[in-house]
Amino acid sequence: xxxxxxxxxxxxxxxxxxxxxxxxxxxxxxxxxxxxxxxxxxxxxxxxxxxxxxxxxxxxxxxxxxxxxxxxxxxxxxxxxxxxxxxxxxxxxxxxxxxxxxxxxxxxxxxxxxxxxxxxxxxxxxxxxxxxxxxxxxxxxxxxxxxxxxxxxxxxxxxxxxxxxxxxxxxxxxxxxxxxxxxxxxxxxxxxxxxxxxxxxxxxxxxxxxxxxxxxxxxxxxxxxxxxxxxxxxxxxxxxxxxxxxxxxxxxxxxxxxxxxxxxxxxxxxxxxxxxxxxxxxxxxxxxxxxxxxxxxxxxxxxxxxxxxxxxxxxxxxxxxxxxxxxxxxxxxxxxxxxxxxxxxxxxxxxxxxxxxxxxxxxxxxxxxxxxxxxxxxxxxxxxxxxxxxxxxxxxxxxxxxxxxxxxxxxxxxxxxxxxxxxxxxxxxxxxxxxxxxxxxxxxxxxxxxxxxxxxxxxxxxxxxxxxxxxxxxxxxxxxxxxxxxxxxxxxxxxxxxxxxxxxxxxxxxxxxxxxxxxxxxxxxxxxxxxxxxxx
Amino acid sequence: xxxxxxxxxxxxxxxxxxxxxxxxxxxxxxxxxxxxxxxxxxxxxxxxxxxxxxxxxxxxxxxxxxxxxxxxxxxxxxxxxxxxxxxxxxxxxxxxxxxxxxxxxxxxxxxxxxxxxxxxxxxxxxxxxxxxxx
Numbered sequence: 001x002x003x004x005x006x007x008x009x010x011x012x013x014x015x016x017x018x019x020x021x022x023x024x025x026x027x028x029x030x031x032x033x034x035x036x037x038x039x040x041x042x043x044x045x046x047x048x049x050x051x052x053x054x055x056x057x058x059x060x061x062x063x064x065x066x067x068x069x070x071x072x073x074x075x076x077x078x079x080x081x082x083x084x085x086x087x088x089x090x091x092x093x094x095x096x097x098x099x100x101x102x103x104x105x106x107x108x109x110x111x112x113x114x115x116x117x118x119x120x121x122x123x124x125x126x127x128x129x130x131x132x133x134x135x136x137x138x139x140x141x142x143x144x145x146x147x148x149x150x151x152x153x154x155x156x157x158x159x160x161x162x163x164x165x166x167x168x169x170x171x172x173x174x175x176x177x178x179x180x181x182x183x184x185x186x187x188x189x190x191x192x193x194x195x196x197x198x199x200x201x202x203x204x205x206x207x208x209x210x211x212x213x214x215x216x217x218x219x220x221x222x223x224x225x226x227x228x229x230x231x232x233x234x235x236x237x238x239x240x241x242x243x244x245x246x247x248x249x250x251x252x253x254x255x256x257x258x259x260x261x262x263x264x265x266x267x268x269x270x271x272x273x274x275x276x277x278x279x280x281x282x283x284x285x286x287x288x289x290x291x292x293x294x295x296x297x298x299x300x301x302x303x304x305x306x307x308x309x310x311x312x313x314x315x316x317x318x319x320x321x322x323x324x325x326x327x328x329x330x331x332x333x334x335x336x337x338x339x340x341x342x343x344x345x346x347x348x349x350x351x352x353x354x355x356x357x358x359x360x361x362x363x364x365x366x367x368x369x370x371x372x373x374x375x376x377x378x379x380x381x382x383x384x385x386x387x388x389x390x391x392x393x394x395x396x397x398x399x400x401x402x403x404x405x406x407x408x409x410x411x412x413x414x415x416x417x418x419x420x421x422x423x424x425x426x427x428x429x430x431x432x433x434x435x436x437x438x439x440x441x442x443x444x445x446x447x448x449x450x451x452x453x454x455x456x457x458x459x460x461x462x463x464x465x466x467x468x469x470x471x472x473x474x475x476x477x478x479x480x481x482x483x484x485x486x487x488x489x490x491x492x493x494x495x496x497x498x499x500x501x502x503x504x505x506x507x508x509x510x511x512x513x514x515x516x517x518x519x520x521x522x523x524x525x526x527x528x529x530x531x532x533x534x535x536x
Numbered sequence: 537x538x539x540x541x542x543x544x545x546x547x548x549x550x551x552x553x554x555x556x557x558x559x560x561x562x563x564x565x566x567x568x569x570x571x572x573x574x575x576x577x578x579x580x581x582x583x584x585x586x587x588x589x590x591x592x593x594x595x596x597x598x599x600x601x602x603x604x605x606x607x608x609x610x611x612x613x614x615x616x617x618x619x620x621x622x623x624x625x626x627x628x629x630x631x632x633x634x635x636x637x638x639x640x641x642x643x644x645x646x647x648x649x650x651x652x653x654x655x656x657x658x659x660x661x662x663x664x665x666x667x668x669x670x
Contacts, residue, residue: 034639038634132607385603
């Protein structure tokens with residue numbers, strides 16, 4: 001199925017491609033069906049339907065000058081570009097563009113680790129650098145810093161940060177965009193700009209003070225379409241001396257409220273890393289009577305859940321805690337957490353987990369020595385990229401809706417009930433039920449997960465998933481819960497839910513887009529931001 | 537698990553499909569592969585010894601073998617690799633191969649299932665981009 005850019009005929013497309021070839025070499029310009037296969041969204045629920053977004057071509061420039069050349073050619077021809085770093089944004093659209101016919105600007109050849117400083121604790125990288133590349137660079141040189149990577153870790157620090165992706169270590173570093181510091185951007189007119197101290201010629205603090213002077217536009221380039229990031233700095237965690245774990249359980253359903261408040265205190269005080277919540281009662285979901293209780297419309301009562309927990313001899317909730325730092329400090333922080341929680345919640349129990357100096361051994365990374373069943377994925381927790389999570393992916397992947405909710409037990413109970421009820425009509429696993437625990441990936445907010453699988457051989461199933469995703473977005477928004485990240489096919493729906501004061505935010509974004517990119521050269525539609533040319 | 541017979545039948549079909557692997561064929565390896573990757577969920581690593589100069593085993597998670605062995609080789613021209621894995625491992629390897637100018641040039645489902653119930657897939661990944669063709 002040949003695809004052309006918007007408002008362009010075949011002859012114009014041929015001229016465009018010839019210009020691209022002249023600028024970067026014919027070997028790095030692709031238009032064939034097979035060559036463009038890697039730029040489709042492998043996880044798409046609308047695969048091979050009219051809704052799927054397909055590229056007309058892909059180009060892979062070698063350096064920033066070639067990126068600028070591509071942008072200028074695209075601007076002359078009014079052809080939208082869709083920049084990707086490593087294209088591994090699976091579950092959120094992968095490498096596929098917002099607009100069918102866009103040219104994917106594949107930045108994989110800009111793959112240099114430009115600097116890692118383990119005394120001032122930062123890195124400066126190009127977009128084609130993956131977490132594996134950065135990890136390899138650091139470990140081969142014995143540098144004393146730890147990266148914070150997503151799981152799987154095959155994406156790029158720049159691509160992931162620009163998607164506002166997350167990791168699993170200490171709170172500041174888990175927010176990958178928040179931990180960024182300074183960027184270089186090719187603007188829609190092909191001009192090169194640096195943010196923060198990078199705008200000051202001769203400055204040596206580009207990766208140490210992100211703001212510089214005056215307004216900081218860096219945030220516009222995350223989930224936005226105002227430029228192409230070609231360099232980006234990141235703050236790095238100094239390699240901690242020691243890593244320690246511990247498990248806290250609480251007996252009753254309502255104890256979760258206090259447990260969350262204690263962990264909020266520990267996390268916001270910088271005393272612990274990612275806290276991994278779970279409910280041991282999930283083990284009972286295989287029992288039809290318990291599953292019926294946990295998924296009952298309107299939700300079960302606390303007393304009913306407590307009775308089920310008591311009968312099974314299980315606690316209602318648990319939290320895996322992780323501590324980084326000098327060994328004595330990790331012990332002190334664990335003991336403080338244990339004493340604080342156990343003295344406040346009757347029946348709470350604590351189990352000391354394993355602990356060891358860093359960097360971890362292979363056995364420690366495999367997490368086989370924990371004296372209890374743990375929810376921690378150790379590779380990610382210790383900033384070691386892994387691909388092992390793909391073993392749990394079923395069917396042909398999944399789509400993801402991860403609504404943001406307050407860090408409170410009450411909010412968790414509310415989301416369990418509201419989204420559980422809203423999604424009952426769909427024949428999917430009960431993602432939201434009375435045992436569903438929140439994810440504590442973001443630094444200061446919870447998320448919950450809705451990630452139904454897609455089946456390329458079953459269009460009816462995919463259509464059902466597509467409907468469920470849209471309903472989840474809408475119902476969540478009615479309760480003040482918004483998605484943090486979405487595939488192109490859902491970005492308009494999600495952006496529309498951020499509608500305060502007559503969509504003032506969207507109108508502001510559109511004004512900016514119209515001012516600097518009226519023809520929509522850079523990723524029109526990304527983040528729900530459309531330039532005038534494409535607005536209906 | 538797949539049988540040795542299935543493995544040999546799979547490999548027998550490969551030489552015509554993998555013209556880029558001529559150097560390995562010339563050295564007497566009938567399947568024309570520079571290396572073969574066996575996912576232990578589907579078969580014993582030793583079964584691959586007849587197919588290629590190098591045989592690597594892994595347990596469903598390709599991280600270690602890809603990071604330490606395959607990716608450094610994929611950064612240089614040449615190197616044709618075949619494998620018997622689950623579709624999950626192949627999904628990962630195929631996308632990583634694209635990043636290095638390589639493609640799955642042959643893919644077929646094989647009789648037999650792994651210890652986790654997944655089907656076995658036989659495949660070959662070869663360099664296709666001019667920057668990595670031998």
